[in-house]
Amino acid sequence: MSTLNAPAAPAYATAVDTRNYLKASYGPVSWLLTLDHKRIGVMYLVGISVMFLLGGIFALLVRTTLLFANNAEAVDPLITAELYNRFFTLHGAIMVFIVIIPGIPAALGNFVLPIMLGAKDVAFPRVNLLSFYMWMLGTALALASLFFGAVDTGWTFYTPYSTSENSPSGMILVVTGAFILGFSSVFTGLNFIVTIHQLRRPGQTWFRLPLFLWAIYSTAVIQILATPVLGITLLLLIVEKTMKMGFFNPAYGGDPVLFQHFFWFYSHPAVYIMILPAMGVMSEIISVFSRKHIFGYRFIAWSSVAIALFGFIVWGHHMFTSGQSALMNTIFSALTFSVAVPSAIKVFNWLATMYKGSIALQTPMLYALWFIWIFGIGGLTGLFLGTLATDIHLHDTYFVVAHFHYVMAGTIFVLFGAIHYWWPKMFGRMYDERQGAIASILLFIGFNLTFLPQFVMGSQGMPRRYYSYDEVYQVYHVLSSVGSYVMAAGLLVMGYCLFTSLKRGAKAPDNPWGSNSLEWHTTSPPPLENFNGTPVADDPYDYHNLEWDPQIQGFRSKKPMVTSG
Amino acid sequence: MADAVQTSGASAGHEGPHGHHDPNLAHHFDTMEQQFECGKLGMWLFLATEVLLFGGLFCWYAIWRSNHPEVFVYGAQKLDWKLGGINTIVLLVSSFTMAWAVGCAQRGNRQGLLLGLGITFLGGIGFMGIKSVEYTEKFSHGYYWGGSYNPTHHEEGHAADHADGEHAETADAAHAEAGAADSHGDGHAADSAHGEESVADSAGELAPQEVRPPAALAGLSAERLTELGYEPSKVLLAAEAPGGLAASAPPTSETKLSAEEVRNVHLFFSIYFCMTGLHGIHVLIGMAVIGWLFVRALRGDFGPGYFEPVDLGGLYWHLVDLIWIYLFPLFYLI
Ligand code: HEM
Numbered sequence A: 001m002s003t004l005n006a007p008a009a010p011a012y013a014t015a016v017d018t019r020n021y022l023k024a025s026y027g028p029v030s031w032l033l034t035l036d037h038k039r040i041g042v043m044y045l046v047g048i049s050v051m052f053l054l055g056g057i058f059a060l061l062v063r064t065t066l067l068f069a070n071n072a073e074a075v076d077p078l079i080t081a082e083l084y085n086r087f088f089t090l091h092g093a094i095m096v097f098i099v100i101i102p103g104i105p106a107a108l109g110n111f112v113l114p115i116m117l118g119a120k121d122v123a124f125p126r127v128n129l130l131s132f133y134m135w136m137l138g139t140a141l142a143l144a145s146l147f148f149g150a151v152d153t154g155w156t157f158y159t160p161y162s163t164s165e166n167s168p169s170g171m172i173l174v175v176t177g178a179f180i181l182g183f184s185s186v187f188t189g190l191n192f193i194v195t196i197h198q199l200r201r202p203g204q205t206w207f208r209l210p211l212f213l214w215a216i217y218s219t220a221v222i223q224i225l226a227t228p229v230l231g232i233t234l235l236l237l238i239v240e241k242t243m244k245m246g247f248f249n250p251a252y253g254g255d256p257v258l259f260q261h262f263f264w265f266y267s268h269p270a271v272y273i274m275i276l277p278a279m280g281v282m283s284e285i286i287s288v289f290s291r292k293h294i295f296g297y298r299f300i301a302w303s304s305v306a307i308a309l310f311g312f313i314v315w316g317h318h319m320f321t322s323g324q325s326a327l328m329n330t331i332f333s334a335l336t337f338s339v340a341v342p343s344a345i346k347v348f349n350w351l352a353t354m355y356k357g358s359i360a361l362q363t364p365m366l367y368a369l370w371f372i373w374i375f376g377i378g379g380l381t382g383l384f385l386g387t388l389a390t391d392i393h394l395h396d397t398y399f400v401v402a403h404f405h406y407v408m409a410g411t412i413f414v415l416f417g418a419i420h421y422w423w424p425k426m427f428g429r430m431y432d433e434r435q436g437a438i439a440s441i442l443l444f445i446g447f448n449l450t451f452l453p454q455f456v457m458g459s460q461g462m463p464r465r466y467y468s469y470d471e472v473y474q475v476y477h478v479l480s481s482v483g484s485y486v487m488a489a490g491l492l493v494m495g496y497c498l499f500t501s502l503k504r505g506a507k508a509p510d511n512p513w514g515s516n517s518l519e520w521h522t523t524s525p526p527p528l529e530n531f532n533g534t535p536v537a538d539d540p541y542d543y544h545n546l547e548w549d550p551q552i553q554g555f556r557s558k559k560p561m562v563t564s565g
Numbered sequence B: 001m002a003d004a005v006q007t008s009g010a011s012a013g014h015e016g017p018h019g020h021h022d023p024n025l026a027h028h029f030d031t032m033e034q035q036f037e038c039g040k041l042g043m044w045l046f047l048a049t050e051v052l053l054f055g056g057l058f059c060w061y062a063i064w065r066s067n068h069p070e071v072f073v074y075g076a077q078k079l080d081w082k083l084g085g086i087n088t089i090v091l092l093v094s095s096f097t098m099a100w101a102v103g104c105a106q107r108g109n110r111q112g113l114l115l116g117l118g119i120t121f122l123g124g125i126g127f128m129g130i131k132s133v134e135y136t137e138k139f140s141h142g143y144y145w146g147g148s149y150n151p152t153h154h155e156e157g158h159a160a161d162h163a164d165g166e167h168a169e170t171a172d173a174a175h176a177e178a179g180a181a182d183s184h185g186d187g188h189a190a191d192s193a194h195g196e197e198s199v200a201d202s203a204g205e206l207a208p209q210e211v212r213p214p215a216a217l218a219g220l221s222a223e224r225l226t227e228l229g230y231e232p233s234k235v236l237l238a239a240e241a242p243g244g245l246a247a248s249a250p251p252t253s254e255t256k257l258s259a260e261e262v263r264n265v266h267l268f269f270s271i272y273f274c275m276t277g278l279h280g281i282h283v284l285i286g287m288a289v290i291g292w293l294f295v296r297a298l299r300g301d302f303g304p305g306y307f308e309p310v311d312l313g314g315l316y317w318h319l320v321d322l323i324w325i326y327l328f329p330l331f332y333l334i
């Protein structure tokens, strides 16, 4: 197991523990109490995958209910209206707070961020472990609510539904859970900001950081600035429900619309917490699999920051119909359009990167291409919604549902791409390319089949969150449900592909894709302290230093990137 | 710099033969300075999140105060600014002793460090003690939050007398100015007709200066409104909403209001208990941190080479203090 760069003699000094992080110690306790960012990342990945499956099952239940138009008149419905409401609420809450928000940063970011910096760990390993346990606790509380009066308000917890006398008591558990999840996310962001500021290698300037880190950094800024506001909003919701504070209750002179302001002040930036890390991964994958230097590095880097900042001043676009004054609506609408500019800058830069590149259609790249299509549609339909006149018609219809699934599932697609991309690094095994590609194609077809019809029925007036509906919409609902089954099939194939690779996959070379960021210049999987030597930072998108070596079925660097000792 | 980093990086390896230079240096840092800088930046970011956590409540306060100032003016009369003032001094002193403790830690003065931490801790106890006296007092008058707000009439009168005694001068000035001393100065529960009368009267006095009609008028009949010189169609109903419906005449802090003319007073107590309660929880956390630092200082963990935890704990305590510095005037003084 010699290092990539110094094949003759082991480069590592005697002091360094060279066992890979998976083999450095054994047993459940060595995992549960680990301070190693890589193991914490893997634990997040496992937890998030399990919760994704659960959220997916709720979604399938929702879609299956909606195969039938007249549910309310059914004599003996399998899924009652109450259950239906709980299912879509839990689906949304799990997917947003438990899966997508921590997804890329906490699972994959945790794993690769310190390695990309050439650091041994994040700045605060204990806080990192604490974040993970807060994630577990928050998730456990949210799930426990299932047994104590499950919540049926939708993921947005709008008052007064959520705080009225007869709102379910599970509210308290779910909201407490979301509060704790929020702080888990704050601590992760804080850890990442400090790590990026302080633990860069000498010579690794800001503009030599992989763009993924710029994205994670911008995300962390939003996490730190927005999540505490959600925290206090949720606390107020809890005291409102338990102690009748009256903040959001008109019966006591409070104002329910103010809750919406507070909620969206967090939750609009939160959509960028969800999308920015995905955009960061995109910049890595697109460049590597086009074998071409990323186009417009600085534009992509600064557009992440711009998105993070603009994201704070557009929340009112969720409330165009809430009785907000016309002036406020106009201003929020105009600001909403401005957010689309940095998003578009990124997309154009990726396209320019691919232009005349030698594109390798491996699985991570397939997911990246799907993302461009999916995010393109999702982002452009956001502009329809940001336009006042059209939003009055489209608000709270399936058009909105389709819009946010296109953007958020864009993140999920990139998450899958990222899992495939870093899989060899994390577990030291190659997955089967053919299976991976089949899964990704199934997911792409299934996804579009599920959500394209929703744009159509939404624009024709089908409201969201309805249990029973007019028969004219049934054909779209059936198409949509069939699409969701296709996606489920794709997920099964993907799970099979990844799981079997752990046992049967070929041993992964250090650098299977020919990337130049630092995590590919250490062994697969990396040693406990990430490098058997001191890594030297370079332009992460300069591929001239790499050449394919058929012997190891991977790339090796011509000039060493890790100096010994 | 680069050299220093590389050499220490090599020898600070995990389970390395040389071990760490300093037992307090975590394995993933190269130098003590780097570790210290990380801690500092991390703490500042954490404090930013704390400020934002309170920020939501400050926003709520600002929105409600600008729409319904009368609720706050009335509520403030029920708080005891003397106790609040003493608490402010207690916290300021404890912040000072904390800063002094940090200085002692840096100079390696263990005695001073222990003393400073000890006094700071006592300050925390004092603050919480006074706070609980205040809370008990409010509860005994039925001044609860939101739906639980239930002031007893007897207590009401008592509280008003109490306030009268304290603010004798300012209250008199207000009466003279508003010319409404006769109708609601006594603080006793008035019957509803009388209450309405007094609202209308005082509103009538204030009317010329006001652009928008006061919320208190919302329930009056059209005749009565015309009699008072208002155009009835311009008086909005349901003035409670913050989204721009009528707000009542902004009283100054010297105006004396009674519960009859101020609606939704319970909201004042909701925000009061939420903000001071959340702040109180932070004081308790700060005290736990200081207690932990005290134990470590007893063990002799700190010295000129390693005082990071004291420094960071101090920062946290200053923030808790700072938030109170805002809460005090917002609730008790203005
Ligand atoms: C490209 C720029 C985008 C624009 C202009 C935009 C615009 C909008 C607007 C105006 C709405 C409100 C529609 C309504 O309720 O009537 C909306 C809803 C939503 N958007 Fe976007 N959006 C954009 C990108 C994103 C991204 C990247 C995400 C997430 C990754 C996202 C997630 C959501 C969600 C979750 C909702 C609906 C929340 C709910 O009501 O349950 N959007 N978007």
Ligand SMILES: [Cu+2]
Residues within 6 Å of the ligand: A267, A268, A271, A314, A315, A317, A318
């Ligand atoms: Cu939004």
